[in-house]
Amino acid sequence: MKKVIKNLIREALKNLNIEDVDFVVEHPEDLENGDYSTNVAMVCAKNMGANPKELAEKIVSELRSNLKNSKRFDLGEISKIEVAGAGFINIYLSPKFFRGSIEEILNNKKFAQNHLFSGQKIMIEYTDPNPFKPFHIGHLMTNAIGESVARILESSGATVFRANYQGDVGLHVAKAIWGLRKRGLPNPDFSTAAKANYIGECYSLGAGEYEPIYLGDAEKESPAKKEIDAINKKIYDHSDKKINAIYDWGFKVTMEAFEDLYKILGTKFDFYFLESQMAPIGEGIVKDNLGKVFEESDGAIVFKAEKHDPKLHTRVFITSQNLPMYETKELGLTIEKFKTKPDLDFSIVVTANEQADYMRVVARALSLIYPKYTDKMKHITHGMMRLSSGKMSSRKGNVVTGELLIRDTIDLVSERLKDHDWDEEQKNKIAEQVGVAAIKYSILKQSISGDIMYDFEKSISFEGDSGPYLQYSYARANSVIEKAKKENILPDPHIQDTPVEVFEIEKMLYRFPEVVLRSASEYEPHYIANYLIEIARAFNSFYGNTLIIDITDKTSPYKVALTFAFSFVMKKGLHLLGIEAPEKM
């Protein structure tokens, strides 16, 4: 439709002998100002030194006569063209157009899909929790964003591979194992989640004890540090059977606990990469390029990125102790991804924005070594989940674990569901879906770059601008459809008897594909979240003010069709956010 309007205007300009210009056709913020609006008159007037309003009137009368005469454009889909404000031309679509769009939504299974990434293979890495450490709400944020972006890309024609990258070795593991030896292993009867939680506590204990002891101005190495460093060495060289046993047990428990969470969250990873396996690959790359890209400095191997870009800085890749840093493992990881899927068009990594600068340095090093990957790496950074009381750190133990947040939220939902006489299993399933929706929506409703304040008191919302509100409106539409079936009123979008009024909801549903396209091109799920809130509000308003099911009403089949179209778009939209749409709640 947008293209049709643009062409119409171009033709009008040609007839009026006005030079073609760049102009925009967009949806005005307020539906009062039409369905589409253009600034063409203002742009032309500026070039010609003319009065924008007068010019707009001229263009409009030309448009009107073209619409009447042209066989190409007289589709009866435009009902009104007006000049408004400082010289805007507002275009109002006709009921015929809206009714056609409802039919399109009902009949076209591929409605809402676009071809932005058609045929492309994309790997997206997100979540990245570390075994032996808690799954905190930052991981929840990365997971929600990564999963949503993955689904949006799929809906734009891409084949997406989901990847997870986990730190299975390193000091954090030694700290957790030190804590486990101090406190003993947990009760074997504990659930997987409780065991994982226990391991997280042991990690915090070890991390706390590892810190130096402060004595006035001086500081002293803690006795635990030596022990933890010794454990760390044994983990690397697998020399201690007892430690190996604890390691294998702890690794299995935490990975299983993560897997349980992914299931609740609706993520299924295709590939798992482990840091310990990336390290030797990265080391090989660094050593092969020593003297070319990397250089020695104070015994370490570094990359002086500022030589290539003054905004970048030097980073150590291999320490003076000959240990590979995270940077080196990241090199190995990227290469390994392209080795796993050689026909990958590009590879996306999703992390918090604190990693933005260092990723730029790594990407620079990589593109010097493998120029062919330069345009195939994309880093998406998001804001941080933060507490009112400063930065969250699993080292300090002041974390809200993701598992705890999910469980508490689900409990809240269960409380509200307890009066329904559905069976327990169904209730639990719905509570899970609604709880996850509340959490995910609170993350995805805003632009990914912003930080999210997590407030213990307010927690998660279920009303108004919330995930459950979206699900509620879907469930409501669904129950209307159920009732229509019973009354034997079949949805029919193209009957002659349609309501005189065009509802707000009709004016919004046809815009869904544009919203998805924009979300895909900017990697920003929040456009979809905002759009869904708008249509949910419009539908609830329609529902509240109109009787949909009414045998005596000839327009009832159309209203049922409209309800169908809404429920289709809502379900699809929720899916793109990684949120389930329960039939009832």
Added chain:
RNA sequence: GCACCCGUAGUGAAAUGGAUAUCACAACAGUCUUCGGAACUGUCGUUGGGGGUUCGAAUCCCUCCGGGUGCACCA
């Protein structure tokens, strides 16, 4: 200190350089005979300060103020 990101009602957010800056929460006032009140209808209230570019600025540029993150052997 240097680099990057960010300042929008009491709170959380939205807004391709476009119109009277949008939405929710909170607060206040209504709706409860129709299909699910996790709802609907209203009221209230906002672009950190100062310059500039533009027909037009929350948006672009400069500057000041305030916040966050990163900056050599952690991940």
